[in-house]
Amino acid sequence: DTGVSQNPRHKITKRGQNVTFRCDPISEHNRLYWYRQTLGQGPEFLTYFQNEAQLEKSRLLSDRFSAERPKGSFSTLEIQRTEQGDSAMYLCASSSRQVAGELFFGEGSRLTVL
Amino acid sequence: GNSVTQMEGPVTLSEEAFLTINCTYTATGYPSLFWYVQYPGEGLQLLLKATKADDKGSNKGFEATYRKETTSFHLEKGSVQVSDSAVYFCALSPFSNAGKSTFGDGTTLTVKP
Numbered sequence: 001d002t003g004v005s006q007n008p009r010h011k012i013t014k015r016g017q018n019v020t021f022r023c024d025p026i027s028e029h030n031r032l033y034w035y036r037q038t039l040g041q042g043p044e045f046l047t048y049f050q051n052e053a054q055l056e057k058s059r060l061l062s063d064r065f066s067a068e069r070p071k072g073s074f075s076t077l078e079i080q081r082t083e084q085g086d087s088a089m090y091l092c093a094s095s096s097r098q099v100a101g102e103l104f105f106g107e108g109s110r111l112t113v114l
Numbered sequence: 115g116n117s118v119t120q121m122e123g124p125v126t127l128s129e130e131a132f133l134t135i136n137c138t139y140t141a142t143g144y145p146s147l148f149w150y151v152q153y154p155g156e157g158l159q160l161l162l163k164a165t166k167a168d169d170k171g172s173n174k175g176f177e178a179t180y181r182k183e184t185t186s187f188h189l190e191k192g193s194v195q196v197s198d199s200a201v202y203f204c205a206l207s208p209f210s211n212a213g214k215s216t217f218g219d220g221t222t223l224t225v226k227p
Contacts (some may be wrong), residue, residue, distance in 0.1 A: 004157075026211075028137065033215075040219065040220075041218045041219050041220075042118070042203050042205075042217030042218050043158070043203075043215075044217075045214050045215065045216070048214070056214060060186050061171075078183045091157070091158070093158075101146045101148070101207025101215060102146075102148070102160055102163060102207075103150075103152075103158075103160065103215060104159075104160070105157040105158040106157055107156065107157040108157060
């Protein structure tokens with residue numbers, strides 16, 4: 001049973017560049033979530049998918065952020081025109097419908113915007 | 115909106131001491147409640163959960179009871195070990211929207227031998 005996989009684990013970029021993160025959930029999980037975590041804070045909800053449908057987006061997700069899950073398997077989170085305030089850990093999690101709310105997290109992708 | 119408040123850390127204990135980390139929540143309806151743990155260098159992992167009032171979640175010697183009357187879900191362990199050193203997060207998942215969990219800010223526990 002492989003867990004949730006995220007890559008890259010760490011991305012350093014210059015302000016204004018675009019970055020993309022990938023998440024591979026646990027294979028039998030139909031729900032996939034993106035959260036953002038900054039130092040000293042708990043994870044903050046960004047968006048979630050049930051299969052390929054994006055069901056909710058937080059107002060934290062500005063129009064520079066876009067997430068996709070084209071075939072209901074892996075997901076990507078793209079940040080366009082990065083800003084220093086985007087520096088954070090981006091967490092992906094998955095869950096099954098049977099135990100909704102019980103999240104299985106990946107190790108996260110840390111973004112540093114210089 | 116929903117919110118979770120955890121006791122501020124860091125918490126430092128000696129091995130075999132008793133641990134309590136307080137967690138209170140604000141939510142409409144009947145959320146499910148969770149404790150997650152993040153060990154150094156690792157991702158968050160579920161520690162225990164409770165899905166309705168008066169349920170007790172337990173795992174690895176940790177316990178927490180869902181108290182609707184006090185809107186609390188305090189984490190306890192009778193005898194901590196050095197290996198319990200980690201950051202602990204309390205979280206709720208609303209019944210109406212299980213995809214949108216709300217987390218507390220985490221409490222860092224350090225256990226010294």
